[in-house]
Amino acid sequence: MQCETVKVVHQDEVQGGYRLLWLDAPGIAPHVRPGQFVHVLVPHMEEALLRRPFSVYKADGPVLQILYKGVGKGTRTMTYLRPGDQLSLIGPLGNGYPGLSTGRYPILVAGGYGMAALYLLARALPVQGVAFFGGQSASDILCVDEFEALGWEVRISTEDGTRGERGIITGVIDAWWTARDADAEPVEAYACGPNGMLHAVARRAMERDWRAWVSVDRNMGCGVGACLTCVLKVRSEEGGWAWKRSCKEGPVFECREICWEMEEAG
Amino acid sequence: MKTPVMVASGTFGYGPEYAELVDLNKLGAIVVKGIALHPTKGNETPRTVEVASGLINAIGLPNPGVDGFVEQYMPFLRQYDVPVIVNIWGKTVEEYVEVARRFDHVDGVHALEVNVSCPNIKEGSALFGTDLDMFRRVVDGVRGATQLTVIPKLAPNVSDIKVFARAAEDAGADGISLINSVPAMAVDVKTRKPRLANVTGGLTGPGIHSVAVRLVWEAAGVVNIPVVGIGGITKAEDALEFLMVGASAVAVGTASFTHPATALEVTDGIAEYLDRHGLSSVGELVGTVLL
Incomplete structure (x- = not known):
């Protein structure tokens, strides 16, 4: 995990409002594992405090790609990013997907x-x-x-x-x-x-x-496990439940871990 | 302290969360997230909501309890050359006293910040910060239970902060910190529901900075003990304001969520300011606002 100032390489619309953002992130991109995310500080959006989490679509060499859609104030602001613009990225974050079990x-x-x-x-x-x-x-x-x-x-x-x-x-x-x-x-x-x-x-x-x-x-705050915004209820060994942080112990969980019945109620 | 810039309780976890991103040894102190006598799960979700120039939170002080904290986090924190201030809270005066007593001999703990003012705890804790008699009893009890430095953290939502600042000093506090978050609420107008599961929460971030400066100014004017200025610091100028109105140290809070290294950048910015103005120490700035 590191906090890196990265440069926009390219951005274009793929289809239907979905956009692809290419970032030159030599410190982060080579370390991304499948299912991990990066926490983006959207520039020129002073009224919003927090970073926005994005899954990494592709990571090849020093460049990583994020696929997103401009739906909220953060993502709509991101659509204005141009090649050469700089932004701050924390990553890679989260646990990611495990590999395939033998015979499955x-x-x-x-x-x-x-x-x-x-x-x-x-x-x-x-x-x-x-x-x-x-x-x-x-x-x-x-x-x-x-x-x-x-x-x-x-x-x-x-x-x-x-x-x-x-x-x-x-x-x-x-x-x-x-x-x-x-x-x-x-x-x-x-x-x-x-x-x-x-x-x-x-x-x-x-x-x-x-x-x-x-x-x-989940709505996410700090992305590194400190603010406890993104918690969800998972089954604990003693038979009850415990909060787990989707940014740290997640975002990937084996589905049996999650207390779905409590999620629905919530 | 190497620098008067600390990281505020609840915004920096217990230390390990940020250790990969920030050199902990360069912080003035780490004020860890609030610790109670017993483990606590905290509130339901949603627990935070971003609003204009701020963040409203109602996390509910989840924590591993005194024993859990000492076992899980103190070995990690002892590896660093940084003062550890433990933020403590309880549901009764007796709980505050017991938590303080237990930390008294924990190696590596330098001070206790007494959280009398978290707005997110029911069963009375908010009252400790706004009811003068309760406030006195808590500070007095904690003072009697520990040799550690005792720093009550004041609530902003009182009619006269000076009364609480003086009461803390009279009860033997070694310093005071302020402000805690400002009670707040947000409603989703589409669903007409509160945007927090707890309905109300505490506002933090740049939006409360000027409120905090005024309260620190008032409080610092009536006590002789050190004051820690907290509230919406995102840059060195914000910290300098606190120093000029009478704080001798500051803590960076919500900004760490966005820029983990904010506290270090504020430290550098203060040093540059001192250089530029030919000052040799932060002390020369404290309380120097020109009225």
Whole structure:
């Protein structure tokens, strides 16, 4: 982990408001593991105090890429960044995804820019399985060519039916699961996306004996474990629950660790 | 202290969280997050909300308790050449006294900051900061229970800060620190719900700095013990303001979340100011505001 002043190399719109930001971050980029994030101090936004966390999409040599959408005041301000602009980055942060367990078959499940957060993992895993990408509309389906180029089979759904099957992605996952040989290898799932999607994956994982790693999305403050903003309830060894920091012990948790019933209530 | 610039309680964890990013040996002191007698889980989420020029928090003082803190964090902190100030709190006067007593002989603990003013604890702690009689009882009790330096941290939401500052001195406090966060609330107008699970919280950050300067000025004017200025410091000028109105040390709070090295940059900035004005020590600045 370090705090580095980095330089914007390039920025452009990919599609539908999703943007790709290339940063020259020689101190941080080479150390990023799949599923980790960086904490960005958005320049020219004095009324906002805190940094904004972003998953790393790609890290190649000294350059890392962030895929984001201008939806809040931080991300909208980021859309104005130009090549040569400087910004402060803390990273890499968080635990990231673990590797594939021996004998398991990997699937990826992502919604929206969660797809970008899974790219480094897709590149690192020794086996390529199926990637399930869901979104509201065709413009929310990202990076498909990239995953296919790595050897992954990509299955898509959109709620408006403009790409892939109409509906939510769990329907596509369920159809795939039903058609699958009963004696095929057990599944190891890696998911990133909205919390409702993560919970849906978790329910299936628990019913079907999958191992499932979910990357949770929580409001975050410091990013390094000090402010205790981003906590969530996980099961403790004594049978109760304890807060864990999604920035430090997470953002990736095995789905059985999370007290989903308390999350829903909260 | 090597520098009058410390890091404030609740904004720097217990030290390890920032050790990779900040040279802890260069801090004036580390004031660790509030410690109670027993482990506490803290509030439900959402616990913080960013507002214009500030952050409202209602973390609820989660902590591992005295024994947990001493076991988990003191071995780490003892490796550094930096004073450790433990922020302590309790739900009763007796709990404050017991926590102070237990820290009295813990190797590596240099002082106790008495948190009488966290607005996020129910069952009475906020009252300790705003009810003069309760405040006196806590400070008096803690004073009697420890040989360590005792620094009550004052609440900003009192009608006359001078009364509390004097009461602290009279009860034997070695110094006072102020201000704690300012009670605050934010509402999500789409859902009409409070933006914090705890409904209300405490505002910190640049938005409270000028409020804090005025309160430090008033408090420092009526006591002879050292005053620690806290509230919305993001740069050296903010710290210089506190010194000029009478603080002899300062603590950087919320800014560490955004710029972990703020305290070090403030230290450098103060040194440059002293150089530029031909001053040899921070002491020459304290209380020098021209009225």
